[in-house]
Structures are given as C-alpha cells and as structure tokens.
Amino acid sequence: MIDIEAVKAAIAAVAGTRATVRLEGTRLGVVVDATGLDPKARDALEATVKMAATAPGVGEVRVVMTAERTTRRLIAVASGKGGVGKSTLSANLAIALSRAGRRVGLVDADIYGPSQPRLMGVEGTRPTAKDKVLDPVPTPYGVPLLSMGQLVDPGRALAWRGPMAAGALGQLVEADWGATDTLVLDLPPGTGDVQLTMVQKYRPAGAIIVSTPQDLALIDARRAIDLFEKAGIPIIGLVENMAGYVCPHCGESSDPFGNGGAEAAARELGIAFLGRVPLTLSIRTASDAGTPPAAEPDDVIFAALAAQVVAWIGKM
Numbered sequence: 003m004i005d006i007e008a009v010k011a012a013i014a015a016v017a018g019t020r021a022t023v024r025l026e027g028t029r030l031g032v033v034v035d036a037t038g039l040d041p042k043a044r045d046a047l048e049a050t051v052k053m054a055a056t057a058p059g060v061g062e063v064r065v066v067m068t069a070e071r072t073t074r075r076l077i078a079v080a081s082g083k084g085g086v087g088k089s090t091l092s093a094n095l096a097i098a099l100s101r102a103g104r105r106v107g108l109v110d111a112d113i114y115g116p117s118q119p120r121l122m123g124v125e126g127t128r129p130t131a132k133d134k135v136l137d138p139v140p141t142p143y144g145v146p147l148l149s150m151g152q153l154v155d156p157g158r159a160l161a162w163r164g165p166m167a168a169g170a171l172g173q174l175v176e177a178d179w180g181a182t183d184t185l186v187l188d189l190p191p192g193t194g195d196v197q198l199t200m201v202q203k204y205r206p207a208g209a210i211i212v213s214t215p216q217d218l219a220l221i222d223a224r225r226a227i228d229l230f231e232k233a234g235i236p237i238i239g240l241v242e243n244m245a246g247y248v249c250p251h252c253g254e255s256s257d258p259f260g261n262g263g264a265e266a267a268a269r270e271l272g273i274a275f276l277g278r279v280p281l282t283l284s285i286r287t288a289s290d291a292g293t294p295p296a297a298e299p300d301d302v303i304f305a306a307l308a309a310q311v312v313a314w315i316g317k318m
C-alpha cells in the first residue's frame with residue numbers, strides 16, 4: 003500500500019508548488035514546472051524529486067520536467083591573427099561558463115593548431131561514434147570536448163579550403179551534445195575563406211574577439227569584426243589578452259604596451275569591451291599543463307568574463 007499523501011508531502015518539501023503528482027497503480031508520475039531555473043538547477047531539482055518520490059510500494063517513478071528546453075547556442079571565439087591567446091581564452095571561458103551554471107561544450111575548430119585536447123587535459127583521447135555521430139570526450143572540468151585534432155592528423159587539414167573545413171566542423175557541432183546548451187567554438191585564427199565559410203554555415207549566436215594590446219592599433223581586430231558583420235553575427239565584445247605583465251616574483255603589474263588602449267579601441271569600433279586578462283607566467287604554465295586557471299576556486303578573471311557572456315545571452 004502506497005502512502006500517497008506522504009509521497010506528495012516529500013515531493014512538496016523539495017519542489018514546493020512546482021510539482022504535480024499522479025499515481026496510477028504502482029506508477030508514480032511527477033510533472034515539475036522548471037520555469038526560470040538555469041540548466042544545472044533544473045537537473046538538480048529533477049534528481050531530488052526523483053529521490054523524494056521513491057517510497058515503499060512505488061514501482062516506477064517518472065519525472066517530467068516542463069518548460070521549454072533551451073536551444074543550444076554557439077558562442078564563437080575569434081581573432082584577427084594567431085598567437086593572441088584565443089585557444090587559452092576559449093578553454094577558460096568554457097570552464098567559467100560551466101561554473102556559472104550553463105551546460106557547456108567546447109568545439110575546437112582550429113585546423114591550423116588544434117590545442118584544446120592539451121589545454122583541457124585530455125591529449126591523446128579519441129572520441130567514439132554511434133551511427134557516425136560523434137560522442138564528445140569528457141574532460142576533468144565538466145566541459146565535454148570535440149577537436150579537429152581528434153579527427154585528422156596534424157598538418158593534413160592545413161591545406162583545406164572553406165567547404166572542407168566547414169564539413170569537418172559539421173561533425174563536431176552536430177555531435178551528440180545531449181543537454182549541452184552552450185557550445186564555445188574556438189575558431190581558426192584569421193579572417194579568410196575558412197573562417198567565413200564556417201561562420202556562415204554554423205551561424206554562431208554571437209562572437210567574442212580576442213586581441214592583445216599591441217594588435218589594437220593594427221587592423222586585425224577590425225577585420226575579425228568585419229567578418230562577423232558580413233555574416234550578420236552579433237559581436238558580444240572584445241577581450242584584451244596579455245594586458246599588462248604580472249611579475250611572478252613580486253606580483254607587481256606593469257603595462258609595457260600602455261593601458262586602456264583596448265577599451266578605447268572597442269569604443270571606437272562600436273563594440274562592448276568585456277575585460278582584460280593579464281600576461282602571467284601562471285596562466286601559461288597552467289594552461290600548457292592541462293590545468294586551466296578558470297577551474298581554480300579563486301579564479302576571478304575568467305569568472306568575470308563569463309558573467310558578461312551570461313548577461314549577454316540573457317538579453318538575447
């Protein structure tokens with residue numbers, strides 16, 4: 003005999019008025035209104051309701067979460083030229099977004115130097131596939147990953163033109179991402195045909211441009227912005243990487259390339275300025291060792307960038 007009132011009380015204790023309970027024979031169905039919850043809170047509520055519903059005599063428990071599933075958004079990270087820290091930023095932003103409550107996956111589309119498997123601590127891991135659909139590789143940071151480097155041998159993709167690169171990107175983006183709601187896309191550096199074709203075909207919701215202080219006087223950042231404007235993709239904003247040098251010995255910060263230039267450049271270009279990431283030895287060593295600094299409990303730098311991106315997504 004099932005004590006339905008006790009079961010209802012147990013469910014109400016964790017879900018309040020969000021839950022509606024129905025018993026058919028020994029089958030218990032619970033419909034939970036998940037409106038307004040972020041993806042992680044929604045998962046957590048589903049798990050606690052399931053636990054609360056498991057009572058003596060109950061055969062099967064079915065929990066149905068209502069409210070629309072959020073659509074998966076691609077957030078592109080781009081740079082006008084190589085070596086500005088686009089991959090480092092993509093990895094750390096993906097982790098920081100995950101820590102901010104989003105369900106995040108990372109797509110490494112950088113055919114010229116796919117570095118995400120190393121940055122995310124899963125170098126040498128190959129994804130499996132089911133019916134030709136790839137299964138993203140889990141990483142120690144709760145952000146599953148697919149990388150061009152896991153599909154093709156280094157060097158082979160270098161000569162690809164746009165359509166081939168976009169075809170390969172399709173396998174990464176259309177993989178089995180499950181409940182992932184945000185895909186951070188690490189684009190190849192530059193603003194040529196490969197990047198334009200990828201962007202036109204997979205239409206990111208928005209783009210983040212990474213630049214360094216010494217590039218800002220140059221036209222690279224502007225070229226990257228033009229690329230997205232041409233494709234009709236909104237720019238989320240500009241991140242200045244390697245902004246100021248933090249001495250590993252005394253912790254003092256200095257600005258060999260001046261200070262405030264990026265913010266002024268963003269203003270001039272008519273885009274938002276998302277923040278600066280300093281040039282520090284620890285960012286380089288931690289990233290290269292596969293232990294991204296955004297995963298550290300005391301991270302504030304990448305968390306602040308992620309907060310801006312979450313706010314931008316919220317306004318969409």
Ligand SMILES: Nc1ncnc2c1ncn2[C@@H]1O[C@H](COP(=O)(O)OP(=O)(O)OP(=O)(O)O)[C@@H](O)[C@H]1O
Nearest residue numbers: 084085086087088089090191244280281282285286
């Ligand atoms: N803020 C930083 N402080 C110190 N080192 C950094 C910082 N950002 C990136 N680096 C280092 O700079 C190098 C280049 O970074 P990264 O590979 O992320 O650049 P990229 O723009 O993605 O390059 P590519 O165009 O080759 O893909 C790496 O060794 C990385 O560890």
